Amino acid sequence: MTDWQKVESRLGRVAKPTRYIGGEYNTQVKDWSQTDLKVALAFPDVYEIGLSHLGLRILYELINEQPTMLAERVYAPWFDLQQLLQEVDYPLYALESKRGLAEFDVVGFSLQYEMSYTNILTMLSLAKIPLLASERTEADPLIIAGGPCTYNPEPLVDFFDFFLLGEGEELLLEVLKIVQAWKGQKGSKAELLQQLAAVPGVYIPSYFEVEYYAEGTIKAIKPLAEHYPVRAVVRDFDKTFIPRKWIVPFMDIVHDRIAYEIQRGCTKGCRFCQAGMIYRPVRERDPKTIMDNLKKMVEDTGYEELSLTSLSSADYSKIEDLITEACGCFTPKQVNVSLPSLRIDSFSVDLAAKFQSNRKGSLTFAPEAGTDRLRCVINKGVTESDLINAAHAAFKAGWQKLKLYFMIGLPTETEADLEGIVKMCKEVERIGKTYYPKGNALRITVSISTFVPKAHTPFQWERQISIAETLAKQQYLKENLRGRHLELNWHDSKVSRMEGVFARGDRRLGKVILKAWQQGAQFDSWSDYFNYQLWVDVFQESGVDLDFYSRERSYEEVLPWEHINAGISKQFLIAENERARKAELTKDCSQGYCPNCGVCGELKVRTKIVGDRNA
Amino acid sequence: MPDYRIRFVKGNELKYLSHLELIRAIERALRRGNLPLAFSEGFHPHAKLSFGPALAVGISSQDEYFDLQLTEDWNQEKVVSVLNSTLPRGIAVVEGRKCSQKVKPLNAIINRAAYLVELFVPAEDRNLVIEELTSIVNRKEVIVTRTNKNGQKQVNIRQLLHNLKIEIISEDIIQLELIGKIGNDGNFRPEEIVNLLPRTVEIINLIRTGLWYEEQEQIIRPLDLC
Numbered sequence: 001m002t003d004w005q006k007v008e009s010r011l012g013r014v015a016k017p018t019r020y021i022g023g024e025y026n027t028q029v030k031d032w033s034q035t036d037l038k039v040a041l042a043f044p045d046v047y048e049i050g051l052s053h054l055g056l057r058i059l060y061e062l063i064n065e066q067p068t069m070l071a072e073r074v075y076a077p078w079f080d081l082q083q084l085l086q087e088v089d090y091p092l093y094a095l096e097s098k099r100g101l102a103e104f105d106v107v108g109f110s111l112q113y114e115m116s117y118t119n120i121l122t123m124l125s126l127a128k129i130p131l132l133a134s135e136r137t138e139a140d141p142l143i144i145a146g147g148p149c150t151y152n153p154e155p156l157v158d159f160f161d162f163f164l165l166g167e168g169e170e171l172l173l174e175v176l177k178i179v180q181a182w183k184g185q186k187g188s189k190a191e192l193l194q195q196l197a198a199v200p201g202v203y204i205p206s207y208f209e210v211e212y213y214a215e216g217t218i219k220a221i222k223p224l225a226e227h228y229p230v231r232a233v234v235r236d237f238d239k240t241f242i243p244r245k246w247i248v249p250f251m252d253i254v255h256d257r258i259a260y261e262i263q264r265g266c267t268k269g270c271r272f273c274q275a276g277m278i279y280r281p282v283r284e285r286d287p288k289t290i291m292d293n294l295k296k297m298v299e300d301t302g303y304e305e306l307s308l309t310s311l312s313s314a315d316y317s318k319i320e321d322l323i324t325e326a327c328g329c330f331t332p333k334q335v336n337v338s339l340p341s342l343r344i345d346s347f348s349v350d351l352a353a354k355f356q357s358n359r360k361g362s363l364t365f366a367p368e369a370g371t372d373r374l375r376c377v378i379n380k381g382v383t384e385s386d387l388i389n390a391a392h393a394a395f396k397a398g399w400q401k402l403k404l405y406f407m408i409g410l411p412t413e414t415e416a417d418l419e420g421i422v423k424m425c426k427e428v429e430r431i432g433k434t435y436y437p438k439g440n441a442l443r444i445t446v447s448i449s450t451f452v453p454k455a456h457t458p459f460q461w462e463r464q465i466s467i468a469e470t471l472a473k474q475q476y477l478k479e480n481l482r483g484r485h486l487e488l489n490w491h492d493s494k495v496s497r498m499e500g501v502f503a504r505g506d507r508r509l510g511k512v513i514l515k516a517w518q519q520g521a522q523f524d525s526w527s528d529y530f531n532y533q534l535w536v537d538v539f540q541e542s543g544v545d546l547d548f549y550s551r552e553r554s555y556e557e558v559l560p561w562e563h564i565n566a567g568i569s570k571q572f573l574i575a576e577n578e579r580a581r582k583a584e585l586t587k588d589c590s591q592g593y594c595p596n597c598g599v600c601g602e603l604k605v606r607t608k609i610v611g612d613r614n615a
Numbered sequence: 616m617p618d619y620r621i622r623f624v625k626g627n628e629l630k631y632l633s634h635l636e637l638i639r640a641i642e643r644a645l646r647r648g649n650l651p652l653a654f655s656e657g658f659h660p661h662a663k664l665s666f667g668p669a670l671a672v673g674i675s676s677q678d679e680y681f682d683l684q685l686t687e688d689w690n691q692e693k694v695v696s697v698l699n700s701t702l703p704r705g706i707a708v709v710e711g712r713k714c715s716q717k718v719k720p721l722n723a724i725i726n727r728a729a730y731l732v733e734l735f736v737p738a739e740d741r742n743l744v745i746e747e748l749t750s751i752v753n754r755k756e757v758i759v760t761r762t763n764k765n766g767q768k769q770v771n772i773r774q775l776l777h778n779l780k781i782e783i784i785s786e787d788i789i790q791l792e793l794i795g796k797i798g799n800d801g802n803f804r805p806e807e808i809v810n811l812l813p814r815t816v817e818i819i820n821l822i823r824t825g826l827w828y829e830e831q832e833q834i835i836r837p838l839d840l841c
Contacts, residue, residue, distance in 0.1 A: 001819070009819055012673035017631035025643070025703040248643055248703075250629075250636045302643030302701070334646075334660060358658050 004098050006088045014080040018251040019047035022073075022095030025248040026301070029096045030070035037069040037180040040094045040104040040141070043076070044111070044119035045525070050075040051247065052255035054309070055147065056110050059168055061243045069176060072096040072104075076119040076523075077126065085126055092126035101127035105183060106142045106176070108164075111149035114502035115495060115525035117156060121517040124159070131514065133161050133206070138189055142179065146172070150203065151231075151278055152455035152561040155502050157205035158510035162193065164201055165564065166231035166278070167264070169241045171201040197225060201232030208563055210507050216548055218506065218558040230565040233603045237264055237283035242293055248301045257305035257338070258297050262290055262322065266311035267589045267607070270368070271379045271580050272410065274454040275311055278566050280599040281607040282590045287318050291325055298335055305336040314343040314351060315590070317611030323354050331357075341366070344382045349393035362401035362445070363394050369410055370420025376583040377412050379576070384424060391428045395435035401443045402428060408473045409451040409465035411580060418473060421446075422480045429485050439485060447489045448477060450496035454503050456566040458576035460559065463552035464500040467493045494532040498524065501549040506560035512542045569598030588613075616653050618714040619683045619694055620721075620841040625676045627820070629705035634669035640703055641681065647701040650694065653684040667721035667826060667837070668728065668797050671804070676823035680721050680837050682714075714841035724840055727777070728797040729825035730805040734789045735817040744789065744812050745781060751811065752779050759807050775803035788819070797826070 001009070011017040022029075032038065041060055043050030050056065056073070063071035072094035077085065085092060091100030101107050107129070109120055121131055124143065130136045133143065145153065146164040153163050164171055175196065182192045196202045207227040211219040234240045246258055263284040266276045294306060308326070313319060326337045337355040342348040344365045352363055365387065369375045372383050394402060406421050425446050432442045450470050453462045465473075470493035481488050502509065516538040523529040539546050553559065555574055572595065579586060587593040591613050600606055625637065632640065642662055645652055654660040663684040670676050685694075695711040702708070736744050751757055757773040778794040795803020809818055828835045 005819075009817070011631055017672065018633070018636055021628065021631055023628050023704055025640075025647075248640075250632050250640055250703075299649070300647065302646030304643075304646075334654060360658075 003088070003090050004093075007084065007090045007093075010084055010088065014084060015078060016047075016251060018249075019075065020077070020081055020095070022098075024250060026245040027073075027096060027247055028064045028070075028245070030064060032070070032097065032099075035068055035070045037106070037176060037183065038104045039063055039069065039071045039106045039108060039176065040074050040101050041071055042074045042101070042107055042109045042120075042123060044109060044116040044123060045076050045523075046078060047075040047249075048251065048253040050110075051249055052253050053110060053112065054259050054261065055168065057247060058241060058243050059108075059172055060247075061245055062169060062173065062241045063176065066173070066176075068180065070096075072099075074101060074123070076116075076123055079522075082122065082126060091128050092123055102129050102141060104141045106144060106179060108172075109143070109145040109147075109160075111145050111147040111153070111156075113525060114149060114155075114499045115530070117502060117513055118517045118521045118524055120156070120159065121514065122522055132158055134158075136161070138186075142189075142192075148274060148278060151274070151564060151566055152503065152505070153203070153205070154507050154560040155505040155509035155513060157507055158514070160205070161189070162196060163203040163205070163229075164232070165203050165229055165566075166201055167234045168232070169234055171199075171232035174199060175202060194225075197227040200228075200230050203229035203564060205507075210560075216545070218560060218562075221558060221560075221563045223563070228565065229563065231278065231567050231603065233567070233605045234264070234283070235605050237608065238286050238289055242289075244293065244296055244300065246297050246301050246303070248303065255307070257307050258294070258301060258303045259307050259309045260290060260294055260297070261285070261310060262308045262313060262316050262319075263310045266315070268312060268315070268381075269379045269576070269586050269588060269595070271377075271458040271576055272368075272407070272451060272454070274457050277456050277568055277597075279311065280567065280597060281605060282315075283605075283608045284316055284318075284610045286610055287322050287325070290322065291329070294326065295329065298330060298333065304334065305338060306330065307338045307340055309340050311341075312343065313339045313341065314348045315613065317609050317613045319351065323351055327355050344386050344390045346389050346393035349390055349397060352394075353397045359398035359400070361399075362403050362443075363399050364403040364405065365390060366405035367424065368405065368407050369413075370406065370417045370422070370424060373583050374410060374413060374417045374420070376585050377580045378410055379580070379586055381585050387424060388427065388431065391431050395432055400432070400436055400439075400441040401445070402432070403445045403447065404428065405447050405449070407449050407451045408477075409470060411451075411459060411462045412583075415476075418476055419480075421448075421477065425481055425486060426483060429483050432485060442485045443487060444483075444485055445487045445489065446477075446481060448474065449491045450493060452496055452500040452503055455559070455561045456564075456568060456573070458573045458580060460504070460573065461553045461555060461557075461577060464497070464550040466547075466550070467497050470496065492527045492530070495525070495527060495530055497546075497550065498530075498532070498535055501546060504560065505549055508544055512538055512544055515542060565602070567599040567603040569596070569602070572597045616684050616686055617688050618718060618841070619685065619691060620712050620714055620718065620838055621681050621683060621694070621698070621708055622710045622838055623679050623681070623706060623708045625670065625679055626705040626707070627675045629703070630673055630675040630821075633672050634666070637670070637706070638664070638666060640706060644698060644701040644703070644706070645683070648697040650697060651685050651687040651689070653686050665720055665722075667725055668802075670823060671806075674730075674821045674823055678823060678825045680725075680826065682718065682721060682841075710838060712838050712841055716841070718841045721837060722798060724798075724828045725826050725837060726796060726798045726800060727825075727827050727829045727834075728795060728803065728823060730791075730793045730795075731820075731822045731824050732791040732793065732805050732809065732818060733784070733820040734791065734809065734812075735819050736787055736789045737815050738787050740813050740815050741783070741787075741789065744816060747812055748779065748781055748791070748808075751776075751808065757811070759810070770801075772803065772807050775801050776808070779808075792824075
């Protein structure tokens, strides 16, 4: 038996072996002898989550289109496979060639959420790749990362050679071509970094030195060379690469459908929302391009469902026409059309009614906060009457299941805002009962998450509430949000707390992450496997104060991500935070008004709207 | 609307697909091929497809079947070639037949299955393993415990086993050919025989090599029943 066969013959012992075999339709197994740059695209969570992520699919296909490059995939192995790999001494492998990650030239991680950080270390370690960038040589693969967490990657700088900031479709190829040429010249790693330093979108952490004050805050982030990390942006979103050979998995994955990005960016300006800041400006795709590509993708996948995705699809200016056309084209072929999120208005409910002929599913709305005042603070320009109208429309159209998303711990929140959540949910329940007096299927599911301040948002200076405060607020809701048709879910207060620490953490957290991982921390986003006490102990042993990272910060303080240019001006973020305190709304710039966020000028990009958003 | 009976193989590379995953992979291939599938009525219309006996996770097969209904009359060669152009690597259609009459479902007719099991047996255990296998064949009763969600059950697996042939392939590899019951009269599971052997024995490969209908020593292939 070959070493791989030893692994393969034992896969029957692990749960969900389909995670680890590859071979899905539309995957590409390229010849290693015919390509000179090999890239492993890594997602630090299980297959079902990783393959649901659009970004890596785009990059996979993009790289594989290059004749001299290949890309393969790898996801975080579950505990049982980890054990099996160690038992037979086989490295963590990429699904296409079954080769260990150490054989690749580049291993690129997608960083989507903070609680996946320890899984990166598990994956590197199982692949027998040195964990610390400082310990790796030219013989090891380059370990790089992209994704939203790279807007503050400081807790991870010990482990990565460099990061890619922003939209990867164009940036990644540019970087890989440089790596490819460098590989041919057999240069040193320092020489490579020197070349990459000039590429906008690349961030090399070793080119900066951080100095701290005695009390722990940052004194200065000193550049050691000419290097200005700035976010990469796609300027012509219609011409950019679109994945067409959409991978069709064998097993059920979290988002088991075609996802087609109809636009990028959202300028609603919700002040807590990082995506709304770092993907600016709005760039809508041409509806004809969308339909042409969707037809090909449906033909080439056999998928039963497609989703018109974006941060806020109901805002797409020609959404009504697009849905009508898509339903007309695909419904007869038994392909369902869906939108990932709805706005809180009857327009959105009408849209949903168009594509969702089966009303047994649920509709989701995200009021985020309990009162009109607090929704003004966060710039979610939605009123209580909007929600009531939307609820009426939904019940009237035949839905009996609604999901409502709220956050607790938002800046300026008072008891009145919690009461507001209770009041609104009960009102929605009451309305539901008027439509369905028997109401056996009537269900209002309320999900409560804890606000976590994120880098590059107007709330990046705000304090995050403590575990005790979170629990008290959750308790209040649990006691008051009772009703026959109400169901309450909430996020683990401890997970949110750690997420917040890493979201606004600095370079000193690298050693904490390493230590926690060495002591067994893994799959921290899975509440069954998250061990808060372990983390608390490791922070204490490392002499790092947890509370330090959840505190409020002044505008003058040097933030750990201050040297990373996301395109948004600091003045804008400050102005927005000040407006928040006065509960003042800021308009959406896709309707003509410019709030001076600075992105278009800084990144030389323009908003693109295919129709009319004022309609 | 014509019915078709399709014979296919599930290769080693996809042996870990569950029955449901396999069905879905084939359904999607049918859709990719734009075959004029007949759908059931109702809120969740699904293609009119029915499969033969499920294959356990970890077993590949050279002889699997499904029945399919189309809304148009396609010749069987076209159905086979379209399917083979859209199936994922590891699943391949070997033969397809348009049924001349309404057929009984595969699960109602298939009652025998054959398996080929390649075993790693340390040389020092070989005699012991052969003795044990011979003793199984010679006994009238071999009781094993089966666990499902309703609890545990004692099953005499000897009466599910019809034939066992042993072949020594090399120093430490033994191959078994097993024929057993499948379907309504009980399901023979080759792993259960292996579980009775010393713990040093490991399955290297497990393949289903045949499915058929047998009555009074007469053997009929599923394709000949349509």
